[in-house]
Amino acid sequence: MIARSQPKIEPADWQHEVRESLARPAALLELLGLRPAEVGLSDAAAADFPFRVPRPFAARMRVGDPHDPLLRQVLPVHEETRARAGFVADPVGDLIAERAPGLLHKYRGRALLLTTGACAVHCRYCFRRAFPYSDSVGTARLDAALQALAGMPDIDEVILSGGDPLSLRDERLAALVQRLAALPHLQRLRVHTRLPVTIPSRITPALVDWLTGTRLKPVIVLHVNHAQELDDTVATALAPLRAAGIPLLNQAVLLRGVNDHAGALLALSLRLFDCGVLPYYLHLLDRVQGAAHFAVGQARARALMRELRAGLPGYLVPKLVREIAGETGKTPVA
Numbered sequence: 001m002i003a004r005s006q007p008k009i010e011p012a013d014w015q016h017e018v019r020e021s022l023a024r025p026a027a028l029l030e031l032l033g034l035r036p037a038e039v040g041l042s043d044a045a046a047a048d049f050p051f052r053v054p055r056p057f058a059a060r061m062r063v064g065d066p067h068d069p070l071l072r073q074v075l076p077v078h079e080e081t082r083a084r085a086g087f088v089a090d091p092v093g094d095l096i097a098e099r100a101p102g103l104l105h106k107y108r109g110r111a112l113l114l115t116t117g118a119c120a121v122h123c124r125y126c127f128r129r130a131f132p133y134s135d136s137v138g139t140a141r142l143d144a145a146l147q148a149l150a151g152m153p154d155i156d157e158v159i160l161s162g163g164d165p166l167s168l169r170d171e172r173l174a175a176l177v178q179r180l181a182a183l184p185h186l187q188r189l190r191v192h193t194r195l196p197v198t199i200p201s202r203i204t205p206a207l208v209d210w211l212t213g214t215r216l217k218p219v220i221v222l223h224v225n226h227a228q229e230l231d232d233t234v235a236t237a238l239a240p241l242r243a244a245g246i247p248l249l250n251q252a253v254l255l256r257g258v259n260d261h262a263g264a265l266l267a268l269s270l271r272l273f274d275c276g277v278l279p280y281y282l283h284l285l286d287r288v289q290g291a292a293h294f295a296v297g298q299a300r301a302r303a304l305m306r307e308l309r310a311g312l313p314g315y316l317v318p319k320l321v322r323e324i325a326g327e328t329g330k331t332p333v334a
Contacts, residue, residue, distance in 0.1 A: 014195075014202040018120055018167070022053045025076055032063050032071065039066045045076035049129045049290065052122040057198040060231055069226045069258045073123050079293035080124065089130040091286040093325025100148035101141035107329055110190075111155045113145060115176070116163040121198045125253060125294045127286035133163065142176070150183055157188040166195040166202055174210035181214035189216040192251075194223045197230070200237035208244050218246050221280065225252045226259050227271040235275045242276040249280035252318065254301055255294045262307035269308070269316040279318035284333060286323060302334040 022028050025041055028051075053074050062068045097104045102114035117133030119126075135141075149155065158180055165173065180186055191211070195202040211218040220241060224230060241248060250272050252259065259265055269279045282305075285295045305320050321330040 014199050014204070015169075017054055017056060017199045017201060020055055021120065022055065022058060023051060025051050028053055028058055028061075028071075028075075031058060032061055032065075032068070034064065034066055039071070039075055040077040040079070042076050042078040042081060045078070045080035045124075045290070048080070049076070049124070049126075050122060051076055052119070054120050054198045056200060056233065057121055057229070060228055067257065068228075069264070070228055072257050073125070073225065073255070074121060076124065077293070080290040082292070083289075084292035087287045087289050087292050089289055091127055091288045091325065092323045094128065094131060096325070098136070099152075100145045102136040103145035103148050105152070105155070106327075109155060110157045110159060111149060111152065112159040112161050113142075113149070114162055115142075115160050115165040115173075116167050118167040119162065119164045120167060120195050120202075123194075125255060125285060125288070125291040127288045128163075129288060129290065137163070146179055146183075149180075149186075153185045156185055157190060158186055159190040159192060161192045164193050164195050165191055166193045166207070170204060170206035170210060174206070174213070177210050177214055177216065181216050186216060188219060189214075190219045190221060192221045192223070196220075196237055196241075197222060197224055197234055200233045203237040203240055205240070208240050208246075211241075211246060212244050219249065220246055221249045221251055222277060223252070224250050224268065224272065224277075225255060226264060227267040230271045230275055238275055238277070248275075248277040250277050250318075251281040251283060252279075253283045253285060253294075254296045254304075254320075255285065256296050257294070260296045260300065260304070262304055262311070265304060265308055266311050269312055269318070273316055279316055281330065282318040282320050284320070284322040298333055305334045 025046055029036060029039065057070065061070045094104055097106045099105045104112040114136050117137055177189060180189065238248060252268065254260060259268065272279055284301060285291060301320055308317050320333045322333055324331050
């Protein structure tokens with residue numbers, strides 16, 4: 001019997017990259033030459049909010065550096081297990097804004113559709129780390145959400161979020177966008193995603209096709225917190241989106257120990273611009289349980305913004321904002 005050769009894994013097989021993601025903190029630390037004790041690794045924190053890091057993202061971390069800004073964003077540490085007053089499970093009021101399963105309506109003219117609970121990377125400061133996705137996502141719940149959206153004629157922009165909507169296959173997303181385009185009051189399609197950064201091969205021709213294949217005007221909002229996340233592979237992957245005329249924006253979170261100094265924020269804005277992405281928002285931390293160790297005070301945040309305004313042209317200075325549950329828009333901080 002002649003043995004058949006195994007199918008070749010193509011470099012652009014993003015689903016393979018997802019399957020090969022690191023699922024144990026110890027595996028990442030081994031790659032980086034670090035010991036659990038020197039980074040404050042907590043098995044209890046990892047059990048509370050599971051660990052997941054794609055290998056392309058891990059490859060941008062500095063070997064031997066326990067303070068690496070990318071490592072800090074994903075590493076479960078002891079501080080997560082300490083209760084802190086004011087840090088809650090639903091810090092931005094998602095549950096009170098749900099108009100149908102997975103359909104959130106907070107701001108005039110816009111509605112947010114939770115497409116999946118899956119993400120390629122589990123950021124430890126995620127404001128939806130405790131969100132009950134099992135009650136809000138799935139085929140039947142999506143049908144109910146689209147039916148509700150059809151009855152909201154004042155909505156002209158729909159935001160795909162999650163989880164990360166680009167965790168879903170292109171065929172499934174294409175079918176969803178076709179259904180959204182059939183709602184006459186919708187004009188714009190916004191996608192919030194981290195996948196082009198964590199797994200750059202996710203940017204496929206099929207993805208560009210469904211983004212641009214309907215009358216809806218697409219916008220992509222990336223989530224990048226540090227310039228080190230944007231290597232040449234990411235810059236190259238974003239090029240087809242820019243070539244298709246899709247606006248690319250970025251929203252970052254101000255995180256202690258990651259980007260809470262002017263040099264890091266200035267470098268981030270400049271690198272984003274190099275990649276064809278405009279800085280959009282710099283968020284104060286959403287006060288979710290387990291993330292208190294990332295918090296940066298408002299006074300410090302305002303001081304950083306003054307330094308950014310002094311060092312950058314206005315179009316590269318993001319808006320410093322925070323989200324307050326029940327408010328009708330982002331609240332400016334400075």
